Amino acid sequence: MENISKNFIEREIEKDLEEGVYKEVVTRFPPEPNGYLHIGHAKSILLNYGLAQKYNGTFHMRFDDTNPTKERVEFVDSIKEDIEWLGADFTNQLYFASDYFDKMYDAAVTLIKKGKAYVSDLNADEIREYRGTLESPGKKDPYSDRSVEENLKLFEEMKDGKYEDGTKVLRAKIDMNSPNINMRDPILYRVAHLTHHNTGDKWCIYPMYDFAHPMEDIIEGVTHSICTLEFEDHRPLYDWVVKEVDLENTPRQIEFAKLYLTNVVTGKRYIKKLVEEGKVDGWDDPRLVSIAALRRRGYTKESIANFVELCGVSKANSSTDIGMLEYCIREDLKMKAPRVMAVLDPVKLVIDNYPNDDIEYLDAPNNMENPELGSRQIPFGKELYINRDDFMIDPPKKYYRLFPGNEVRLMNAYFVTVTDYETDNEGNVTLIHCTYDPASKGGNSPDGRKVRGTIHWVCANDCYKTTVRLYENLVDEEKGVYDNDGNVNLNPNSLTVIKDCVIEPSVKDAKPYDRFQFVRSGFYVADPKDSKDGQPIFNRIVPLKSSFKMPK
Ligand code: ATP
Ligand code: MG
Numbered sequence: 001m002e003n004i005s006k007n008f009i010e011r012e013i014e015k016d017l018e019e020g021v022y023k024e025v026v027t028r029f030p031p032e033p034n035g036y037l038h039i040g041h042a043k044s045i046l047l048n049y050g051l052a053q054k055y056n057g058t059f060h061m062r063f064d065d066t067n068p069t070k071e072r073v074e075f076v077d078s079i080k081e082d083i084e085w086l087g088a089d090f091t092n093q094l095y096f097a098s099d100y101f102d103k104m105y106d107a108a109v110t111l112i113k114k115g116k117a118y119v120s121d122l123n124a125d126e127i128r129e130y131r132g133t134l135e136s137p138g139k140k141d142p143y144s145d146r147s148v149e150e151n152l153k154l155f156e157e158m159k160d161g162k163y164e165d166g167t168k169v170l171r172a173k174i175d176m177n178s179p180n181i182n183m184r185d186p187i188l189y190r191v192a193h194l195t196h197h198n199t200g201d202k203w204c205i206y207p208m209y210d211f212a213h214p215m216e217d218i219i220e221g222v223t224h225s226i227c228t229l230e231f232e233d234h235r236p237l238y239d240w241v242v243k244e245v246d247l248e249n250t251p252r253q254i255e256f257a258k259l260y261l262t263n264v265v266t267g268k269r270y271i272k273k274l275v276e277e278g279k280v281d282g283w284d285d286p287r288l289v290s291i292a293a294l295r296r297r298g299y300t301k302e303s304i305a306n307f308v309e310l311c312g313v314s315k316a317n318s319s320t321d322i323g324m325l326e327y328c329i330r331e332d333l334k335m336k337a338p339r340v341m342a343v344l345d346p347v348k349l350v351i352d353n354y355p356n357d358d359i360e361y362l363d364a365p366n367n368m369e370n371p372e373l374g375s376r377q378i379p380f381g382k383e384l385y386i387n388r389d390d391f392m393i394d395p396p397k398k399y400y401r402l403f404p405g406n407e408v409r410l411m412n413a414y415f416v417t418v419t420d421y422e423t424d425n426e427g428n429v430t431l432i433h434c435t436y437d438p439a440s441k442g443g444n445s446p447d448g449r450k451v452r453g454t455i456h457w458v459c460a461n462d463c464y465k466t467t468v469r470l471y472e473n474l475v476d477e478e479k480g481v482y483d484n485d486g487n488v489n490l491n492p493n494s495l496t497v498i499k500d501c502v503i504e505p506s507v508k509d510a511k512p513y514d515r516f517q518f519v520r521s522g523f524y525v526a527d528p529k530d531s532k533d534g535q536p537i538f539n540r541i542v543p544l545k546s547s548f549k550m551p552k
Contacts, residue, residue, distance in 0.1 A: 009254055009313060013055060013224055022223040025057030033063050034070035035268040036283040036290040037082045040259040043308045048226055049088035060220055061090035065098045066212045068194040082291040086301050097216045098198040104207050104215045107245040108170060108188055112151045116244050117188060118144050119154040120171050131184050138176035138184040161204045163191050174240060182237045186210055210234055214241040217251040225251045228258045259311060260319040263475045264289055265488055274488060286539050287474040287494050298515055298525025298541035303329040323548025329541055333515055333523050338366040338373055341456040342503040342518035344468060346385035348460060353435040354382040359462055364412040378504050380413050383460035385502045390455045391432050400453035408453040415440040415451055456519050463502040467537040470496040510536040
């Protein structure tokens, strides 16, 4: 399925190349620096970059910074970092739309001279009213008959700061009766006395998106301007600008469906709101799907690329299960990540017949499925920690782990048999007593007798205590993403902080972004922000088990 749908943009490109419409392929990714990038943007980046690679073309990284109201340098920097991390190389191909303000202004003057644009004094409300609706046609703008000379003079005065914000606009002269509202004399320029992060106070008029965007593509020689479906109705206007400004390059726009994740907040606007309201801990809160958050959560760029590939490119909006993204990271880390033993909910196990208080070292493979990762030595001794749920006083049938009288294998170590246990006043188990069979070293049966359960453990006198954070969906899936007021229905359990987890000591050296499988639990990453040197704390990337099934 994905190959067929994926090919629709490629087929268009190949046709254009065959017919000589374009000699080469130039694509771009044009974010507005008004927030952090998210998983949907990753799709657009990898698509545009991938197409440029595939057809030996060029990929442009372009900041669409034509609206100073919400744009900030912080966002420019984060966007660059995210794109570099994803692996879309834009060396020598970094562009800022604001560098083209002069050229855009000149193109607007061309339109005025051709009688294709005019200055209007209607205010915003009047323009809306004159524009009409889907059912009713628009009304002619009373200023649309101004002479070319008058329009040139007024537009120049707009540029020179003679007019207040909102008092004058430059409109394209197209067709107030068009069934497509976007073609009813759209605004090309507005007056806005704003300081721009790049051009400072040089400009007090700024181009509107529908004019700026084709201009940016024309100026850079972009051939295929790939955008999302909501711009389909804007394509006639895009083509109108390309045709009327009389410039050499003639890019074309192709639309594809946005990536949506079910029960996940993807829109930049909505993520921003969560950040600003303090509902999450910044743009890189690991519960978000901003690229920075996914990175911090422990996702690899390979897993994201694979996910985007599996989603395919389509013309129809749909929503993808986040389980697919989780599937991709599990697949990626399965062979790559070392497997270590970590006990998140520890209870002590004492081996009463263990001869002394010394620590012995046992050999353990780093990844049973991938011998290339080698092995390590893990400490073992008389006192161990095991997970509380690996022991039951009164187990149900088919419980093969520890219970009084039962024998299990301690992973990579020995067979042990439970002899006794202690509890506190409330009946909570505080200590489990057992004996071990020294002949079962390495976890191998000495005489062919079988044990059904294998559990993991950590040496109590040589382990690393740290904090581990577990994440669940930020959204309360029962209630859906938004409530009636447009606020996100938050899952109260989206973050669980577990202090005093015990992990085998080898992980103490973990560097930020080092990833592990904690056996029988999940994949974890050393958090890049909250870890200190020699004191990593861990984020759970995904649990090992999932109910998600890959669609065929
Ligand atoms: P949002 O809808 O999240 O607010 P945006 O479209 O406003 O995002 P821009 O910075 O304008 O964000 O987008 C840059 C590029 O990324 C555009 O070409 C846009 O079409 C694309 N893009 C944005 N969201 C998605 C998505 N969910 N899936 C695929 N591409 C996307
Ligand atoms: Mg946008």
